[in-house]
Amino acid sequence: MITVDTRRFLADLDHLRTIGTYRTGVHRPTFGAEDMESRRWLLAEMDALGLDARMDGIGNLLGRHRGSGPRLLVGSHIETQDRAGWLDGALGVTAALALARAGLPVDVGVYADEEGHWGNMLGSRSLVGDLDDAEIDAARDRDGVPLRDALARAGLVGLPRMALEPGRYRGALEIHIEQGTQLERRDQRIGVVTGIVGLRAFLITFEGQQDHTGGTTMAERRDAALSAVRLLAAIDAEFPKVCGDHSVWTAGRIVVEPNQPAVIPGRCEVSFSFRDLSDAVLDRMEACLRALVRESDRRERCPATIEAVARLKPEPCDPGIVAAFEGAADALCPGAWRRMQSGALHDSQVLASRLPVGMLFVPSIGGISHHWTEDTTREDLELGCRVMAAAAERLLG
Amino acid sequence: MITVDTRRFLADLDHLRTIGTYRTGVHRPTFGAEDMESRRWLLAEMDALGLDARMDGIGNLLGRHRGSGPRLLVGSHIETQDRAGWLDGALGVTAALALARAGLPVDVGVYADEEGHWGNMLGSRSLVGDLDDAEIDAARDRDGVPLRDALARAGLVGLPRMALEPGRYRGALEIHIEQGTQLERRDQRIGVVTGIVGLRAFLITFEGQQDHTGGTTMAERRDAALSAVRLLAAIDAEFPKVCGDHSVWTAGRIVVEPNQPAVIPGRCEVSFSFRDLSDAVLDRMEACLRALVRESDRRERCPATIEAVARLKPEPCDPGIVAAFEGAADALCPGAWRRMQSGALHDSQVLASRLPVGMLFVPSIGGISHHWTEDTTREDLELGCRVMAAAAERLLG
Structure with missing residues (x-):
């Protein structure tokens, strides 16, 4: 040698x-x-x-x-x-x-x-x-x-x-x-x-209605952070079913507005990204993410939008x-x-x-x-x- | 008259x-x-x-x-x-x-x-x-x-x-x-x-480990925001079973650190409160919340603590x-x-x-x-x- x-x-x-x-x-x-x-x-x-x-x-x-x-x-x-x-x-x-x-x-x-x-x-x-x-x-x-x-x-x-x-x-x-x-x-x-690994990064935005937590019934609320929590919990449940052995995914940034204890969140932004070595796996994860956001937008009271912000090929x-x-x-x-x-x-x-x-x-x-x-x-x-x-x-x- | x-x-x-x-x-x-x-x-x-x-x-x-x-x-x-x-x-x-x-x-x-x-x-x-x-x-x-x-x-x-x-x-x-x-x-x-209504307000804190999203496997991560999301999703599922007809509950403030897209959240603070007209209902909700935080602390990789910050009698x-x-x-x-x-x-x-x-x-x-x-x-x-x-x-x- x-x-x-x-x-x-x-x-x-x-x-x-x-x-x-x-x-x-x-x-x-x-x-x-x-x-x-x-x-x-x-x-x-x-x-x-x-x-x-x-x-x-x-x-x-x-x-x-x-x-x-x-x-x-x-x-x-x-x-x-x-x-x-x-x-x-x-x-x-x-x-x-x-x-x-x-x-x-x-x-x-x-x-x-x-x-x-x-x-x-x-x-x-x-x-x-x-x-x-x-x-x-x-x-x-x-x-x-x-x-x-x-x-x-x-x-x-x-x-x-x-x-x-x-x-x-x-x-x-x-x-x-x-x-x-x-x-x-x-x-x-x-x-x-x-x-x-390749990377796909997204900005997901929920539009709700800012209100006082005391005066607004659960039925009337449009809590943007709650819609975000439900989406993130759905990702947490569904991503393991579509990911690869070494995939990673992260919601690294969550911004709630106005972010005050006694105010119902009127807006929530989530920066979400995932990485894998396989384009096919990345495609599956992206399809899953987009389906979950679509479902959130359909079910929840807070409209949800998703925007791709970065994409790197593995x-x-x-x-x-x-x-x-x-x-x-x-x-x-x-x-x-x-x-x-x-x-x-x-x-x-x-x-x-x-x-x-x-x-x-x-x-x-x-x-x-x-x-x-x-x-x-x-x-x-x-x-x-x-x-x-x-x-x-x-x-x- | x-x-x-x-x-x-x-x-x-x-x-x-x-x-x-x-x-x-x-x-x-x-x-x-x-x-x-x-x-x-x-x-x-x-x-x-x-x-x-x-x-x-x-x-x-x-x-x-x-x-x-x-x-x-x-x-x-x-x-x-x-x-x-x-x-x-x-x-x-x-x-x-x-x-x-x-x-x-x-x-x-x-x-x-x-x-x-x-x-x-x-x-x-x-x-x-x-x-x-x-x-x-x-x-x-x-x-x-x-x-x-x-x-x-x-x-x-x-x-x-x-x-x-x-x-x-x-x-x-x-x-x-x-x-x-x-x-x-x-x-x-x-x-x-x-x-x-009476009010009970809490500060719930999750301690994780800040890391780069690229270099840390899912198995190694201690994502404090993810633990918070799981708790909030559990509250969303369980509170309807213990609340009263007019109870409200809100996570109005969620603070993620360092809150950067490419960094795994190392710490997350949630300000959570609920209100009801009945002390018995408030007691049930508080017991449910404390049980869920205890369960989070037991199950998750990020230790969770809960601190009461306000309490008003109905x-x-x-x-x-x-x-x-x-x-x-x-x-x-x-x-x-x-x-x-x-x-x-x-x-x-x-x-x-x-x-x-x-x-x-x-x-x-x-x-x-x-x-x-x-x-x-x-x-x-x-x-x-x-x-x-x-x-x-x-x-x-």
């Missing part, structure tokens, strides 16, 4: 942690000074280890292996959320460097703005040809600063945008922190991702890559790994439209991410890097 | 409307300049029509009939909520004046601060001996001003507080706007109040007074009146601890009260005043 220099890998991670340090984490928003410093450092490292390294007009980096034969694309992102963790993104990039250093025929990819400071997966979408100039022209950050101005300040104006070279890769790999506690709760060290991972990860994990940490799906969005979900993809998770301590206390043990980081290398070797062999 | 000067009654109401006018309503908070002006005007009116009229140390007015024989106490309050309506309180006071003017042996009562600017039913509680000096010492308004300072500014320091004279009254009557739409919706003009109206109102309504507006309970709190509920009480409602246009647009047709006001007089005559005859 191939040997990886995990000490160097950890040293790379430690070095990146010094660029934009915030407490024990990192503040490195896309195209800011620290982000560009980290990109230039990565370019230099890729160059030093013999890759053909370039940055493109949207901030993507690609370090191309110069040899021939089968290759893999391995990478992640390097910018962070504001005052966030040292591993989210950087782990995948440094692991890719480590695989290249070990002599594996991999291209190192660093996909710009996965964290969405300026848009939605701009870098990986640009690579797969799913980002047009009009969107770049229109993009602004939360403060209203145009993306074009940020690209100019970052010195990226005039650089061409790169595209994935057709037929170049056997697939794309990414290692990432779990951002959940499924591994930690089971005392497991590696998660082999079987797919990145992306199953490539079975061959999953098998390679499983084989590698079985060899390196038998009994301490599991198959799991990714509930969060990653660049791999975008790359999946052009390439077979696979992802590997290492545990997040306490499930914390997008916060400066985000962490993973150094042993788990090293193991993750070694499983990546072993799986890559299997896929390329 | 006795004749009432309803033109004068409406003129009194119109005059009071000029003291603290706010748009089409009135702004007359307790012990403010306009409130005291209205009290002095009422004292002068009572005096002019031959009553023995006094103001006491908490702002109550009592205009005592000078004759002997059976008497009634008739009245309401004169202060208003901030920028509120012209009828809430003033209707009951001017109707009492009208009855006295018609020669009926009634004492006119004006109970201070029913609207609770400084405390909880201070005036009527003082009259029935249920207000001690320590509570007056401690009372503050919303701005923190001590009640003692307000009483001093209003010139009430040194005045003794009056108490109801034992055995003086056959009962206490009050006419009030409905503050609901039960009469209006049925095109009815008079509501004979059978009792003022006060059934006196059957003899109810019968007198019914007879009068039947004579003056056959088919256009109904028996109903009062869902809101009134001074009569306090007086009921010492006296047989009865209340009459006239319609509120659109059910609006505690707002400057509050209104009732002049015809309904006049009818209400005549029904009061006819009922008083029956009770005294």
Whole structure:
């Protein structure tokens, strides 16, 4: 089995942690000074280890292996959320460097703005040809600063945008922190991702009649929150009959108006979403939800409306890559790994439209991410890097 | 049947409307300049029509009939909520004046601060001996001003507080706007109040675990809002089996934390209350509620706690007074009146601890009260005043 220099890998991670340090984490928003410093450092490292390294007009980096034969694309992102963790993104990039250093025929990819400071997966979408100039022209950050101005300040104006070279890769790999506690709760060290779930999100609104609770009989009331409760209870009863083994669903936001103890709720808004790895399951869940809302609207005194607010396609991972990860994990940490799906969005979900993809998770301590206390043990980081290398070797062999 | 000067009654109401006018309503908070002006005007009116009229140390007015024989106490309050309506309180006071003017042996009562600017039913509680000096010492308004300072500014320091004279009254009557739409919706003009409902209010809290909706399986979740939904659905199913004919129950306030679409609710607070005219029914409902919360706490993954936050005893109206109102309504507006309970709190509920009480409602246009647009047709006001007089005559005859 191939040997990886995990000490160097950890040293790379430690070095990146010094660029934009915030407490024990990192503040490195896309195209800011620290982000560009980290990109230039990565370019230099890729160059030093013999890759053909370039940055493109949207901030993507690609370090191309110069040899021939089968290759893999391995990478992640390097910018962070504001005052966030040292591993989210950087782990995948440094692991890719480590695989290249070990002599594996991999291209190192660093996909710009996965964290969405300026848009939605701009870098990986640009690579797969799913980002047009009009969107770049229109993009602004939360403060209203145009993306074009940020690209100019970052010195990226005039650089061409790169595209994935057709037929170049056997697939794309990414290692990432779990951002959940499924591994930690089971005392497991590696998660082999079987797919990145799709999401369908809805806003359901009930219109009632605001009234005093004392003076209005039950027969006269139009209690919008009660209609919402009845719908949510119906979902709670019916969704288990149509969902898949790993489906999740959540009413994360419930807004009652005027939300006063002695006033009958006149309006209620529910933000409801569900996720699964199968389009067919998502279709079944959506049909069930719409039928229940229709039934609520028909039965209840408070008219109910449903509006789709987000829709993300599920992306199953490539079975061959999953098998390679499983084989590698079985060899390196038998009994301490599991198959799991990714509930969060990653660049791999975008790359999946052009390439077979696979992802590997290492545990997040306490499930914390997008916060400066985000962490993973150094042993788990090293193991993750070694499983990546072993799986890559299997896929390329 | 006795004749009432309803033109004068409406003129009194119109005059009071000029003291603290706010748009089409009135702004007359307790012990403010306009409130005291209205009290002095009422004292002068009572005096002019031959009553023995006094103001006491908490702002109550009592205009005592000078004759002997059976008497009634008739009245309401004169202060208003901030920028509120012209009828809430003033209707009951001017109707009492009208009855006295018609020669009926009634004492006119004006109970201070029913609207609770400084405390909880201070005036009527003082009259029935249920207000001690320590509570007056401690009372503050919303701005923190001590009640003692307000009483001093209003010139009430040194005045003794009056108490109801034992055995003086056959009962206490009050006419009030409905503050609901039960009469209006049925095109009815008079509501004979059978009792003022009791209230029990609770705060129910569910403690869950805040997590990302993508990364947490259904099996791992502790969704506090879902536990709340299940409890509220259980209440919706079980309360009809234990409630009375006219019980009402409401979850008026639901607070989800952090209330974000993509985060599993970590905490949920529900403000739940119910009302009924029967203590036995209230006891049954409370036992049912507590059993359901206990069951939720036992079954669900989110511990549930319940805390009582308010408890008001129901006060059934006196059957003899109810019968007198019914007879009068039947004579003056056959088919256009109904028996109903009062869902809101009134001074009569306090007086009921010492006296047989009865209340009459006239319609509120659109059910609006505690707002400057509050209104009732002049015809309904006049009818209400005549029904009061006819009922008083029956009770005294």
